[in-house]
Amino acid sequence: MTDHDNDDxxxxxxxxxxxxxxxxxxxxxxxxxxxxxxxxxxxxxxxQSETSEGAQELLPRGTTTAGELRQEVGAVLRxxxxxxxxxxxxxxxxxxxxxxxxxxxxxxxxxxxxxxxxLELDGETVLRxxxxxxxxxxxxxxxxxxxxxxxxxxxxxxxxxxxxxxNELVFCMATEALLGVELPPxxxxxxxxxxxxxxxxxxxxxxxxxxxxxxxTSMMIYGFREREMILAFFEKxxxxxxxxxxxRPGGVxxxxxxxxxxxxxxxxxxxxxxxxxxxxxxxxxxxFRDRTEAVGNISAEEALALGVTGPxxxxxxxxxxxxxxxxxxxxxxxxxxVIVGSYGDNFDxxxxxxxxxxxxIRMVGQIAEMMPPGDYRVQDRKVTPPPRARxxxxxxxxxxxxxIFTEGFRVPEGEVYVAIExxxxxxxxxxxxxxxxxxxxxxxxxxxxxxxQALPLLLRGGLxxxxxxxxxxxxxxxxxxxx
Amino acid sequence: MTETASTAPAAAPxxxxxxxxxxxxxxxxxxxxxxxxxxxxxxxxxxxxGFELCADLCAVDYLTHPGRTLPDGVEAERFxxxxxxxxxxxxxxxxxxVQVPEGAPEVDSITDLYPGADAMEREAYDLLGILFTGHxxxxxxxxxxxWEGHPLRKDYGVGRVPVQFKEAPGPR
Numbered sequence: 001m002t003d004h005d006n007d008d009x010x011x012x013x014x015x016x017x018x019x020x021x022x023x024x025x026x027x028x029x030x031x032x033x034x035x036x037x038x039x040x041x042x043x044x045x046x047x048q049s050e051t052s053e054g055a056q057e058l059l060p061r062g063t064t065t066a067g068e069l070r071q072e073v074g075a076v077l078r079x080x081x082x083x084x085x086x087x088x089x090x091x092x093x094x095x096x097x098x099x100x101x102x103x104x105x106x107x108x109x110x111x112x113x114x115x116x117x118x119l120e121l122d123g124e125t126v127l128r129x130x131x132x133x134x135x136x137x138x139x140x141x142x143x144x145x146x147x148x149x150x151x152x153x154x155x156x157x158x159x160x161x162x163x164x165x166x167n168e169l170v171f172c173m174a175t176e177a178l179l180g181v182e183l184p185p186x187x188x189x190x191x192x193x194x195x196x197x198x199x200x201x202x203x204x205x206x207x208x209x210x211x212x213x214x215x216x217t218s219m220m221i222y223g224f225r226e227r228e229m230i231l232a233f234f235e236k237x238x239x240x241x242x243x244x245x246x247x248r249p250g251g252v253x254x255x256x257x258x259x260x261x262x263x264x265x266x267x268x269x270x271x272x273x274x275x276x277x278x279x280x281x282x283x284x285x286x287x288f289r290d291r292t293e294a295v296g297n298i299s300a301e302e303a304l305a306l307g308v309t310g311p312x313x314x315x316x317x318x319x320x321x322x323x324x325x326x327x328x329x330x331x332x333x334x335x336x337x338v339i340v341g342s343y344g345d346n347f348d349x350x351x352x353x354x355x356x357x358x359x360x361i362r363m364v365g366q367i368a369e370m371m372p373p374g375d376y377r378v379q380d381r382k383v384t385p386p387p388r389a390r391x392x393x394x395x396x397x398x399x400x401x402x403x404i405f406t407e408g409f410r411v412p413e414g415e416v417y418v419a420i421e422x423x424x425x426x427x428x429x430x431x432x433x434x435x436x437x438x439x440x441x442x443x444x445x446x447x448x449x450x451x452x453q454a455l456p457l458l459l460r461g462g463l464x465x466x467x468x469x470x471x472x473x474x475x476x477x478x479x480x481x482x483x
Numbered sequence: 484m485t486e487t488a489s490t491a492p493a494a495a496p497x498x499x500x501x502x503x504x505x506x507x508x509x510x511x512x513x514x515x516x517x518x519x520x521x522x523x524x525x526x527x528x529x530x531x532x533g534f535e536l537c538a539d540l541c542a543v544d545y546l547t548h549p550g551r552t553l554p555d556g557v558e559a560e561r562f563x564x565x566x567x568x569x570x571x572x573x574x575x576x577x578x579x580x581v582q583v584p585e586g587a588p589e590v591d592s593i594t595d596l597y598p599g600a601d602a603m604e605r606e607a608y609d610l611l612g613i614l615f616t617g618h619x620x621x622x623x624x625x626x627x628x629x630w631e632g633h634p635l636r637k638d639y640g641v642g643r644v645p646v647q648f649k650e651a652p653g654p655r
Binding site: 133134137139141142146304305306307308309318320325326413414415417419426428430432434440441443445449450452453482483 | 535536537538539541543544547548551552565567569571574576578597598599600601602603606610623624625626627634635641
């Protein structure tokens with residue numbers, strides 16, 4: 001009986017498959033040839049034939065010329081003045097059989113995403129490094145050209161997924177600069193509050209992952225625990241834990257929830273107390289200090305030459321923080337310190353970030369005190385949709401609402417570059433408008449993308465075992481690197 | 484904004500290359516439009532006068548938006564390479580826009596002046612097909628090595644690769 005049953009089933013399945021197969025094949029054969037010819041003709045029109053492609057990978061020493069090797073400190077750094085590079089430092093006589101090129105990533109758990117590194121090793125010492133990126137490239141700049149200015153923030157917020165508020169903020173500030181809209185003060189202060197909370201959560205997760213990379217699993221748990229408090233507040237305010245789309249051109253999406261001062265107070269008190277716990281756990285701990293001090297050094301000149309910004313630049317002693325040096329929003333009304341290091345090593349980068357959390361707590365406290373009353377978005381009909389209640393009453397309001405969310409608003413022709421201090425460095429947005437409701441070109445200057453160029457320099461001459469800690473100290477977010 | 488606008492241009496090295504056409508920018512930054520052959524010299528002059536950081540470099544394809552505002556004497560071309568320099572000492576930005584023709588999309592590389600422009604120039608090459616002469620490693624950076632075309636160009640075929648979302652055949 002059972003055999004018979006089984007036979008039936010098999011037969012049925014075969015029949016099913018057999019019945020389906022010939023049909024599409026017959027149709028496709030004819031279609032495919034015409035489609036192919038059509039596509040080839042199209043491709044001729046679309047593509048430039050002469051694109052000089054080359055390998056992105058790190059090439060073996062044997063195929064690299066001596067001059068090139070001498071130029072290279074790491075694979076990317078080419079300093080303009082010969083003074084910085086000690087020519088005798090680079091052993092061009094070394095043969096291929098003395099070194100080994102190994103591949104790390106893109107699936108390596110310690111590369112913070114899909115970063116791939118090719119490391120040239122001599123024993124355990126790293127000689128050259130080449131970061132290979134693009135594994136998370138999703139064409140967000142291209143997508144940005146297809147979205148209106150209203151919906152554009154939903155796209156940019158997904159780039160740097162650990163500091164989405166900063167990404168929304170820079171896009172909206174660029175849009176507003178083109179529009180010439182003046183924000184009401186409360187919108188500005190809500191933005192600052194959210195941006196500083198976001199900086200705290202971003203640095204906390206950095207502390208967590210950096211601790212993890214150095215073997216401190218407690219720090220991993222603690223960092224995520226504290227971040228959860230901030231994310232809970234974000235959820236309460238914006239409706240989402242990540243990718244908020246909270247900051248919109250013309251203000252913010254909603255006012256702060258009732259009782260937000262109490263939440264802020266609890267967050268600030270708890271996290272401030274916990275930062276001193278981290279001090280006990282990590283800062284004074286001899287193993288942690290041994291593994292971070294004098295590892296991955298970078299000088300101020302090198303950092304500037306490579307375009308490195310953010311905590312890495314500040315760790316070298318350059319007091320450059322856009323919140324202070326080129327104030328935006330209302331940062332000039334706040335009292336805070338710019339944290340700088342002195343040696344530019346892993347430990348300095350750690351302490352800069354830890355102290356920036358404390359500074360952000362100070363700022364959040366001041367913002368909560370000085371939060372002005374009033375509107376949380378600009379009352380400009382062109383930019384702001386009517387309030388929900390008005391839509392039920394007024395036909396015009398409904399039409400208006402519909403128009404803003406389907407067509408968007410027109411932005412005057414022009415181009416602008418706006419930069420803010422994201423937790424990772426200078427986050428810039430270059431926006432070109434052709435007078436329609438969609439950006440003509442959206443370019444995001446991602447701090448991680450540029451900072452990643454420092455990696456070959458930071459790793460050079462160090463031990464393979466420290467590589468993981470150094471990668472972590474750069475704090476690359478691959479969503480932002482690849483966009 | 485008014486405050487920054489009034490303080491910003493004071494220490495600017497405007498006398499660096501006086502023959503370069505400029506536009507008064509309503510949005511704080513200083514703008515300069517060098518020709519292709521003076522571009523490298525101009526960036527070098529800016530760097531020597533205190534612009535330590537190359538903040539950003541990107542390219543724009545103006546294929547479907549040719550009538551943009553440019554100062555007199557600058558002829559609009561299809562591509563534009565946009566460089567944002569930052570001076571930490573005088574706290575100022577300058578934006579340099581170079582016109583790059585469609586027929587020969589080449590400009591000088593500034594990696595010898597700012598090594599940090601390396602990845603950005605590779606990105607501009609990868610996504611818009613601008614060739615930077617003198618760049619040490621002109622390869623794709625975000626797209627795969629064997630990718631054809633430059634996706635951020637305006638005439639790049641969006642949806643060229645058919646994607647079947649529903650009832651797609653399985654991997655076998």
